[in-house]
Amino acid sequence: MKRRYSIGIDFGTESGRALLVDLTNGEEVATHVTVYSHGVIGEKLPGSGQKLGTDWALQHPGDYMEVLRRSVSEVLRTASVNMEDVVGIGVDFTACTMMPLDSTGTPLCLKAEWREDPHSWVKLWKHHAAQTEANRMNEIAKARGETFLPRYGGKVSSEWMIPKIWQILNEAPHIYEAADMFMEAADWIVMQMTGEQIRNSCAAGYKALWNKREGYPSRGFLQSLDPAMADLAETKLRGTIAPLGSKAGGLSWEMAGVMGLCPGTAVAVGNIDAHAMVPACGVVTPGKLVMAMGTSTCHLMLSDKEVHAEGISGVVEDGIVAGLYGYEAGQAAVGDIFAWYVDHAVPAYIKQAATEAGITVYEWLEREASAYLPGQSGLIALDWWNGNRSVLADADLSGLLLGCTLQTKPEEIYRALIEATAFGTRKIIEAFTDSGIDVDELYACGGLPQRNRLLMQIYADVTGREIKIADSVQTAALGAAMFGAVAAGSEEGGYDSIVDAAAKMAQLRKETFKPNPAHAAIYDELYKQYSELQDIFGRGGSQVMKKLKEIKVKG
Ligand SMILES: Nc1ncnc2c1ncn2[C@@H]1O[C@H](COP(=O)(O)OP(=O)(O)O)[C@@H](O)[C@H]1O
Ligand SMILES: O=C(CO)[C@@H](O)[C@@H](O)COP(=O)(O)O
Structure with missing residues (x-):
């Protein structure tokens, strides 16, 4: 039988990658990563060097095009596959990663007249500078009894589309005016490939408050935010919203040449990205919590019922797999906390020791931290280095490390940071189970499970549950490739549904991580302390974190 392929293109926080997959069995034939040359723009604008404010995070759309240009052709070249045998392309993206466009679909930041205004650039998912707008939106939505609010755990996040748009209107009304449309980067890149302006229902649902039955928030609500935004839904957020797996269009002649x-x-x-990973773990039925663990962690669940739970970021009908309610919760920093630690807080002697041992600093720290028992270091941390997404939905919270002494070692701090992220995940699991959504099994995917065994064991011990691991190292790209295969359809050698694609293309590793009962018992005790700290610092017991932020922002 002739082999048929699909290409999944995963646009992450720091880089994008293409993965060429065999449709019959999900074999990952070739992959190529392109690191974004502008990376995450957090301090100053490229070109003008203009300084950015606290909590800003921007990207350059040209970096996304470079991934199409380099990584796609590279996977075809290394795999020696004929282009005719590639029947589908799917993309996944971080979200809400959004940009203002002019009427030709060009991002405003690529135009000379707007380039020097930070608001013309792509706002990355972790741009948290719209917290004031998110807070105000929450107050107004609550006061008006808006029906959308309970679907988002009672709180809209500063990471999402409407707070980001409102920040643009408040701080740069000329950019709001100049924008013909605001678009998720995921939809923009599809538009570059096909010429079709189609929004995906997943990002619209989780990040722009759109609902299959009710549409976007009402004109009355948007007007109550600002009269200038009354027509936002029909104007700058206009366009067809299509379900996952739909074909947006065919690859244009121009982009076919480029790719x-x-x-x-x-x-x-x-x-x-996180949502694409669910079927790529083979998960297409309720009761299985998928942890997409990388820079951040997203927690995804399927269920046949809709419940509204505090701290669960969103429930969207058909949001992950058609016919089921998809739930998303998350931690805004996980790998990013370890990256911060390795890059900015680890002493030179460790870097030297890691180099001498021929391993990375992460590996060195993991090796040393593995020698400790739970609780042995006397440390505990709150994992809020990038605010708290679930269950508190508050980007103004910050990290905390407690219990340091003159004897504290860097590897103990590293272990405490890992444990803190595991405790954060346990809070999320409890938010699901407390609201009546059963979590029967845990699945892990993304970059971290492949790289850090200690981390996975700590997660099994802290949650008291066995964890299954996706076999794919590129789970998001594999999921995207599976949706590409669905867009192609079975007549072209693809699949007619994501459930069919998952049955053939998703694989799990044989090895799982099982909890150690003795360690789990100590972690139960430590988790009580974590919960107490969460309540003190995150639920109003102490205003110290808020005050520090206030003083910092005032400068
Ligand atoms: N050995 C390791 N242990 C723990 N974290 C790691 C290790 N190696 C890399 N990381 C973290 O992994 C994160 C990147 O995860 P990855 O899944 O590759 O990317 P993304 O989430 O952007 O798609 C970085 O934040 C980095 O700090
Ligand atoms: O927020 C979401 C998904 O809803 C993610 O795109 C965001 O956390 C970024 O994911 P990564 O950690 O870069 O994989």
């Missing part, structure tokens, strides 16, 4: 593929190749509507 080395055939014109007309089916391109699926975009998807969110």
